[in-house]
Amino acid sequence: xxxxxxxxxxxxxxxxxxxxxxxxxxxxxxxxxAAIVEVMEKGGHTLPEAHHEGGLxxxxxxxxQAFTGFENYGxxxxxxxxxxxxxxxxxxGSLTCEPKIDKEKFSHVRDxxxxxxxxxxxxxxxxxxxEAVNLLSRGHSDIPVIxxxxxxxxxxxxxxxxxxxxxxxxxxxxxAHRLLSYVTGQLIDWALSVAESGASVLSIADPTATGEILGxxxxxxxxxxxxxxxxxxxxxxxxxVIVHICGDVGRVKQHLYRLESxxxxxxxxxxxxxxxxxxxxxxxxxxxxxxxxxxxxxxxxEKAAAILLDKEIDIIAxxxxxxxxxxxxxxxxxxxxxxxxxNA
Numbered sequence: 001x002x003x004x005x006x007x008x009x010x011x012x013x014x015x016x017x018x019x020x021x022x023x024x025x026x027x028x029x030x031x032x033x034a035a036i037v038e039v040m041e042k043g044g045h046t047l048p049e050a051h052h053e054g055g056l057x058x059x060x061x062x063x064x065q066a067f068t069g070f071e072n073y074g075x076x077x078x079x080x081x082x083x084x085x086x087x088x089x090x091x092x093g094s095l096t097c098e099p100k101i102d103k104e105k106f107s108h109v110r111d112x113x114x115x116x117x118x119x120x121x122x123x124x125x126x127x128x129x130x131e132a133v134n135l136l137s138r139g140h141s142d143i144p145v146i147x148x149x150x151x152x153x154x155x156x157x158x159x160x161x162x163x164x165x166x167x168x169x170x171x172x173x174x175x176a177h178r179l180l181s182y183v184t185g186q187l188i189d190w191a192l193s194v195a196e197s198g199a200s201v202l203s204i205a206d207p208t209a210t211g212e213i214l215g216x217x218x219x220x221x222x223x224x225x226x227x228x229x230x231x232x233x234x235x236x237x238x239x240x241v242i243v244h245i246c247g248d249v250g251r252v253k254q255h256l257y258r259l260e261s262x263x264x265x266x267x268x269x270x271x272x273x274x275x276x277x278x279x280x281x282x283x284x285x286x287x288x289x290x291x292x293x294x295x296x297x298x299x300x301x302e303k304a305a306a307i308l309l310d311k312e313i314d315i316i317a318x319x320x321x322x323x324x325x326x327x328x329x330x331x332x333x334x335x336x337x338x339x340x341x342x343n344a
Contacts, residue, residue, distance in 0.1 A: 216252050231243070265287070305334050
């Protein structure tokens with residue numbers, strides 16, 4: 001094994017269960033992105049403008065990687081590209097606030113009207129993401145480009161009011177599955193477009209699919225099969241897939257082990273060491289507290305990163321979505337600790 005791998009080689013080897021000299025330290029974009037205020041002020045590529053222009057989006061992704069030390073590019077910088085393309089109204093946020101769903105497109109799962117296949121890729125923001133992926137992949141062969149996809153449950157809950165959606169998972173199962181099947185088809189088309197544009201890795205974040213909300217029965221019925229459909233389709237392109245699930249996954253852990261992804265990313269309260277012990281086949285990713293990155297001091301961040309190294313977590317990353325007010329110094333200490341201690 002060489003003394004050091006490039007960031008691209010290191011991440012792809014880990015996702016293919018091969019040895020590396022140390023773990024990659026990454027931030028995949030989407031729900032979990034490091035386009036913090038300090039990075040935007042230093043680099044000059046800012047949000048919300050970069051949500052809409054591929055060149056600006058690529059420039060901001062380059063700034064994030066250069067200033068933070070994360071070993072990848074990750075786009076887009078939110079989870080609203082897919083729901084906007086499929087009809088929901090979006091508030092694009094500001095320099096300090098990420099985009100949010102302003103109004104869901106449909107009132108009930110029975111009301112959903114199907115858009116044409118490929119709608120996300122053909123939307124204005126979808127096209128901007130694909131341009132950014134293409135620019136980044138062509139310009140940097142040694143750094144992986146991670147294309148972040150919003151998961152099926154989270155996407156569905158962005159098209160139908162979430163409170164109504166969760167009730168109708170019980171009350172109107174036929175139309176709930178109709179919605180999830182439709183959304184999954186759109187997400188597969190979108191994931192294939194992102195892969196074809198040059199993404200090295202696809203990352204699916206499905207925070208609404210947390211076991212705390214769904215519980216084991218609904219997770220098995222509504223999250224697991226549709227996530228695996230997207231993963232299988234992505235694998236046909238030859239690209240590895242990361243899946244992130246938020247919250248306490250204790251109640252659904254047995255179903256997480258049935259995910260066909262190449263790595264599993266979880267929240268800060270979850271013991272990745274226990275997951276490794278229970279199921280050594282799982283490639284673990286995470287899970288330094290994003291609250292600590294925002295509010296802690298650099299010394300505590302360094303200690304937390306060292307603990308992840310000691311536990312031999314496969315891929316080191318933030319646990320969840322980063323606050324835009326996170327101090328750049330904390331992120332730099334995080335990434336430097338992984339690189340320096342692992343090589344000491």
